[in-house]
Amino acid sequence: MLNLLVIDDDRTILTFAERCLAPIADVTTASSAEAGLKQLRNGDFDAVLLDIQLPDQNGLAVYCEIREHDRRIPVIFMTIEAASGTAIEAMQLGAFDYIAKPLSAEPLRDLVERAIEQRQISSVPVAISADESDEQSNGELFIGRSPAMLSVFKSIGKVSKQNVPILVRGESGTGKELVARALYQYSHRSDETFLAVNCAALPDNLLESELFGHEKGAFTGAESRRIGKFEQCNGGTLFLDEIGDMAPSVQAKVLRVLQEQRFERVGGNKELTTDVRIIAATNRPLEQMVDDGDYREDLLYRLNGVTIELPPLRERLSDVPALIHFFLVQAKQEFNKPDLEGLSPEAVDLLTQYQWPGNVRQLRAVIRRAVLDAVMPVITAEGFPSEIRRVASPEGQSTTTDQNSGDTGSTQQPGRALPDLVTRLLKEKSTSLYSEAMEYMERFVIAEVLRHTDGNQSQAAEILGITRGKLRDRINSYNITLKADVQVDSVD
Ligand SMILES: Nc1ncnc2c1ncn2[C@@H]1O[C@H](COP(=O)(O)OP(=O)(O)OP(=O)(O)O)[C@@H](O)[C@H]1O
Secondary structure (H helix, E strand, O other): OOEEEOOOOOHHHHHHHHHHHHHOOOEEOOOOHHHHHHHHHHHHOOOOEEEOOOOOHHHHHHHHHHHHOOOOOEEEEEHHHHHEEEEEHHHHHHHHHEOOOOOOHHHHHHHHHHHHHHHHHHOOOOOEOOOOOOHHHOOOOOOOOOHHHHHHHHHHHHOOOOOOOOEEOOOOOOHHHHHHHHHOOOOOOOOOOOEEEEEEOOOOOHHHHHHHHEEEOOOOOOOOOEEOOOHHOOOOOOEEEOOOOOOOHHHHHHHHHHOEEEEEEEEEOOOEOOEEEEEEOOOOHHHHHHHHOOOOOHHHHHHHOOEOOOOOHHHHHHHHHHHHHHHHHHHHHHHHOOOOOEEOOOHHHHHHHHHOOHHHHHHHHHHHHHHHHHHOOOOOOHHHHHHHHHHHOOOOOOOOOOOOOOOOOOOOOOOHHHHHHHHHHHHHHOOOHHHHHHHHHHHHHHHHHHHOOOOHHHHHHHHHHOHHHHHHHHHHHOOOOOOOOOOEEOOO
């Protein structure tokens, strides 16, 4: 039988808890902090229900003693409304949860059952530890042991010292920028500047001036001369991310730098020279864009000389455990969770089966979120978003949407889930409500506009007032599938 300790100076609460929780656990009661701690030391408890205001000792102090005795015991605080500030403090210290008085039988039973379940899972050895390994203490930043990644590392080794442009290809979030940085670190230019420009993040005219600079008065608002990245980076390495998102005029200027190392600032006629190594990245089908007349063939030819292809994470799922470990260690330190031990075996199973449409970036976000939310030493599948937990359901990764998604199936009005989402996050005591709600809104707005334009991205970008590159970026990160009817799957 499972054992539960209830500490409260209110007799009625102790009697209520005994009666209500008897079907699930052997309930031991104590009416003071001192008596409770004595019981704790003599017994073996699976969870503790603790009154936050005890006559002989502050509830938080008692909580700290319980943690010192056994940090795996989930502690549920019982509070009255006025003490909610202390309850929040308790949660910050790592309490399992808190429940408001007067107690009701069903929520109390549910909560205790959940706590006991977590305690049991926490007693199983973790499948992936959150402690730093030798590998990580060696400063390894680029994780991957799959044959596909080993071949990427080999390519980096082969070409990093050659002074040629390199094109890094792969889906969003696969690590293209990391490849660019590794190429730079292992090159002869590693002591020189490394600059990165995301070509999709700026409208065409601003991108041109960002890259090549401009002269005073070149256009309205150009109040002084500006030095562009190609000039700033002379002798160094320039990473051009989303190289597919450049207007023809910018493509022509980049081609000229690649061929002759020459360019002019916007609005200037003085020819400047620069010695910059270009590493470009894209997740777009440049060949197709050339066929469609959207991209210069000569530029593609120049960039394509040496290509490094990053496989999507779903094609190298054997890398997932090492990546989980890497991100766990990072997040444990960053969020100051010294008690975190790692991930339970079923949690690891789930993550190694999921298809990761958002690639490594999505995996990183999922681990960070789970660490941030963790109140127990072991993270279980409960700590993951619903789209990942669905993998374990008999239906597999269904396309049904949930309240996290910006869209809904045909049965629900799009966008209607926002109030529910806010209510749920409030209930879960979220500390990122604003960003989650904004993400939901953005997802919803983009899907609606795309539906309105029948999936036409140029029209949608115009209506939204954002660049096509930015729209594409959002479509990728929210995993919006453009079919006859625009569908949205939720991705963190
Ligand atoms: N193999 C890896 N090891 C460790 N971290 C990784 C790895 N791959 C990617 N990451 C991390 O995942 C995140 C996304 O990586 P990155 O920005 O390089 O992707 P990207 O392919 O350039 O994405 P985008 O196309 O959207 O710009 C970053 O936080 C990066 O540090």
